[in-house]
Amino acid sequence: MDPLSVLREYAGRGDLDKIIFTGDDILFGSDYSFPANVPTAFASKQSGRPYPLSAAVFLAQHNDLKHTDFLQAARLRRIPPVSLPDRKTFLDFLQFGHNTLPTEPLLPSSLPSFTQEAHPPPPPPEEPDDDEASTAHIRAIERPLKDRNSILDARGRDFLAIYHAVLRREEERVRNKDSAPSAGRSEPSAAAAALANPKADKSLGDGFVPIILVPSASQTLITIYNVRDFLEDFVFVPSDEKVRALKGSPKPECVTVQKKHVRGERAGGAGGPVAFEVRDKPASLKADDWARVVAVFVLGKEWQFKDWPFKDHVDIFNKVIGFFVRFEDDSVDSAKVVKQWNVKIISISKNKRHQDRPAALEVWERLEEFVRRTLK
Missing domain, CATH: 3.40.50.11990 (RNA polymerase II accessory factor, Cdc73 C-terminal domain)
Structure with missing residues (x-):
């Protein structure tokens, strides 16, 4: 499943709030889970480099912000910000204004060869993996107050x-x-x-x-x-x-x-x-x-x-x-x-x-x- 197609589907249903960043992954409700840094078919017009999925999701969820505020919020979250020229093109794609982007069609067959295939969330017996991801996220934001010295x-x-x-x-x-x-x-x-x-x-x-x-x-x-x-x-x-x-x-x-x-x-x-x-x-x-x-x-x-x-x-x-x-x-x-x-x-x-x-x-x-x- 193409992550951008899933993102557009959630945007069309008005379910963007159900997309959650957790550790190094992005959860689309209980349906799908993708790595946050997976490259997408959405590429920069200036450099030609593909934006990661985290950049696309963050733009979709915060498109109501002014561009300067959006850039600052993205940098605080350490997410690559989408440039202003690319912003309108991608929002048109999400809102079904266009089915394709100027660079490549947003279809699974058009994604780069290194795109990782989407994988559904683990079944109930493997739920400890989610706990490990949550623990890793907590440890990543921890700040030690004292050390052994x-x-x-x-x-x-x-x-x-x-x-x-x-x-x-x-x-x-x-x-x-x-x-x-x-x-x-x-x-x-x-x-x-x-x-x-x-x-x-x-x-x-x-x-x-x-x-x-x-x-x-x-x-x-x-x-x-x-x-x-x-x-x-x-x-x-x-x-x-x-x-x-x-x-x-x-x-x-x-x-x-x-x-x-x-x-x-x-x-x-x-x-x-x-x-x-x-x-x-x-x-x-x-x-x-x-x-x-x-x-x-x-x-x-x-x-x-x-x-x-x-x-x-x-x-x-x-x-x-x-x-x-x-x-x-x-x-x-x-x-x-x-x-x-x-x-x-x-x-x-x-x-x-x-x-x-x-x-x-x-x-x-x-x-x-x-x-x-x-x-x-």
């Missing part, structure tokens, strides 16, 4: 810290399975027991990751937002700048810092540099977490240590090394309380960023010495 983009989250947290949970699950906890045991007493012996169950090997606590208050210089810039990149970046850079992303619950190699510095132990977790929510720490706390950046306020599992400040800074970071031109009163504690005061400049490096290295030097002395 963008799915890993999680601002404000530290995947190394998440990995260590998963390991800890698995270890706790195994321990809880082997031995049930005592009925009257409370979390504060468990934390105190874990801290009773600072060397107990602490080793830089076997997945042990030390914890550094920083204040969550905004008035402190070192927070969870900028601690990595200070300790890893040796530069102080104000916390408010880091918050603005997050653009509304949630605050990280934990970040991991590790000292970078410094030129002229001798390599550490065989295990290499130690990674530290940095957190700012002491209330969320469990007994095993408190056993891993090795350092704290102090705010200079007594309430920072409320509900900590220690007797007093003397007990805290015997088991945990403390740092107080301040601007060098701040008043003496800002460190008045801190001077009563066993805490190292680190001074940085408000404007001279080249002075941040020695200040950060001093923190690392004292921290590494404390960890080696306490945990080994």
Whole structure:
């Protein structure tokens, strides 16, 4: 069956709305199915090339449009548009004004040799083919929102810290399975027991990751937002700048810092540099977490240590090394309380960023010495 003859028949019956584009095929109701790109006997007057069936059908269904609007609509559908000189000739053919086109008669015998024979739609047992065509059409217009790389983009989250947290949970699950906890045991007493012996169950090997606590208050210089810039990149970046850079992303619950190699510095132990977790929510720490706390950046306020599992400040800074970071031109009163504690005061400049490096290295030097002395 000649597809143009079928098209003219549908136009004569007023059934053009029953012709449907589906994937790479065109369905003429439930009667026939033709490939959309099959060449027809309708050829261009200028180039002599045959128009595909999709161009003829699209013109038949949208002949009421102005030619400029028709061209734009055809291009949006990625259908070859019929030129204006050929448009009137073809519409006359559809409306039985002429039985032939100027080039060749629109008969099956006149179609080029590569014209594919029409084939009726598959019988009911083969209806899955239509489903496959519909699925292919849907996939063709899909636009992926994420790929395997963008799915890993999680601002404000530290995947190394998440990995260590998963390991800890698995270890706790195994321990809880082997031995049930005592009925009257409370979390504060468990934390105190874990801290009773600072060397107990602490080793830089076997997945042990030390914890550094920083204040969550905004008035402190070192927070969870900028601690990595200070300790890893040796530069102080104000916390408010880091918050603005997050653009509304949630605050990280934990970040991991590790000292970078410094030129002229001798390599550490065989295990290499130690990674530290940095957190700012002491209330969320469990007994095993408190056993891993090795350092704290102090705010200079007594309430920072409320509900900590220690007797007093003397007990805290015997088991945990403390740092107080301040601007060098701040008043003496800002460190008045801190001077009563066993805490190292680190001074940085408000404007001279080249002075941040020695200040950060001093923190690392004292921290590494404390960890080696306490945990080994």
